[in-house]
Amino acid sequence: MLVECPPEQSAAVPAAPRPRQAARAAGLLAALAALVLIALASIAVGAKQMPLDQVWHGLFHYTGTPADVVVKDLRVPRTLLGLMVGLGLGLSGAVMQALTRNPLAEPGILGVNAGAAAAVVSAISFFGASSLSEFVWWAFLGAAVVSVVVYVLGGSRGATPVRLALAGTAASAALVGYINAVQLMDSKALEKLRFWTVGSLASANMETVRQVAPFLLVGAALALCLGRPLNAMAMGDDTARALGANLTLTRITAMVAITLLCGAATAACGPIVFIGLMIPHLVRFFTGPDMRWVLVYSAVLSPALLLGADVVGRVVTRPAELQVGIVTALIGGPVFIYLVRRKRMAQL
Secondary structure: OOOOOOHHHHHHOOOOOHHHHHHHHHHHHHHHHHHHHHHHHHHHOOOOOOOHHHHHHHHHOOOOOHHHHHHHHHHHHHHHHHHHHHHHHHHHHHHHHHHHOOOOOOOOOOOHHHHHHHHHHHHHHHHOOOOHHHHHHHHHHHHHHHHHHHHHHOOHHHOOHHHHHHHHHHHHHHHHHHHHHHHHHOHHHHHHHOOHHHOOOOOOOHHHHHHHHHHHHHHHHHHHOOHHHHHHHOOOHHHHHHOOOOHHHHHHHHHHHHHHHHHHHHHHHOOOOOHHHHHHHHHHHHHOOOHHHHHHHHHHHHHHHHHHHHHHHHHHOOOOOOOHHHHHHHHHHHHHHHHHHOHHHHOO
């Protein structure tokens, strides 16, 4: 794999007792079961109420009826995209928090999603981009540039969690203002992006899924390979070097993974915030600080949260829909305030 760790690096996180390992494994199976149930609910439940026998018919006996089209051509791609985007946002948030040693790090809070969104809006308005295959590359560029800018503004290696959060918030505010200004001046861009900019899975189709899947899967594979090196880095750079971790390679790999995950997710459905903040914190209550488990759990529970929020958005305002980005923001805002007000957080 891209990041190789020597056997002695496992000392960075003490081996968990067998009962705790068994509890983690059992918890992971429960999380997978919950994800499957929520994915099924995402296919069965929507703004249009439909009996379960019609849902079954659309999945396994497709004949092209209006109900079959809703199930197989609309809800199934939407569910698959939600699974992949949730995976990307959760893993990128967990890697960001470990890499920067900042418990507030998250693609939305650090401005990465806003950077990707601003680049896509610019591409549509000024360069005539019109397809997802074009959006993805612009989103990668915007995500990478903003990641570097926020890291530098936050103090580079001397950055603190608060400074990084402030730099990311300032960058996000500026970029959101820019996005709104471009949309107001360009009515065509406004029409294309009025749902996309709040974060939505509503326009998902199988072509979107096929185009973003390679980027998200490669980014996820890179992120999952970073568990051991990130465990070592949590003990400080000097200790990590002593344990054999290649810090430069780890940081580069992490930034590539974050850019792939955030760029593809944002290009596919717009900027969705707080998924990458909430899930890693929730996971650590159960797994502890071992990044190998944090990353795996985040890869399972983040899609579950995103799809669950999407299902809620479809139901609460029937027959209309509340976009998933709005639902996650309503959930994530109070969580963010709670994390900031914690005594341990104030001391960082």
